[in-house]
Amino acid sequence: MSATPDLTLWGVGTSRTIRAHWAMHELGLSYKVKPIGPRTGETKTAEYTRLNPRQKIPLLQDGDFCIGESAAIVAYLSRTYSTMERSLIPETTREYAAWLEWCFFIVAELDSTSLTLCAAIGLTRSVRSTVLRRKSLPRLASISASSCAMSKSRSQTAGNS
DSSP states (O other): OOSSOOEEEEOOSSHHHHHHHHHHHHTTOOOEEEOOOTTSSGGGSHHHHHHOTTOOSOEEEETTEEEESHHHHHHHHHHHHOOSSOOSSOSSHHHHHHHHHHHHHIIIIIHHHHHHHHHHTTOTTTHHHHHHHTOOHHHHHHHHHHHHHHHHHHHHHHHHO
């Protein structure tokens, strides 16, 4: 790992890409953004297909290494670039297990809720510029937290019936 990482994150405009942008922000990492969107044809170019044959976003380039899938990107970033002051993955076994549980919940269950929520408040069209300006990450965090709370409340209500 070099002293200054050469990070490029491909993708904006989806809850999946927000995860990677958010993780990089939380870790205090500097990175370049290639603001390509899903279902736009931008993931089908020869350049992008060489980097990611699955033609999906997000994709993280760290020097000559590439990794896709938002949860894998977040785990990689935390494992590679965490410091004592900034870490995304808990150290203890049980806290790590709880972290994994939330990661799988977010990837498997919350993702569709987030997309619906983003569309409902008109966020999907503005995410590209929001992420590039990086001034609204607290807003994205509060939206994500609200979405988590709504989903948790629904699952608890469903479990009580």
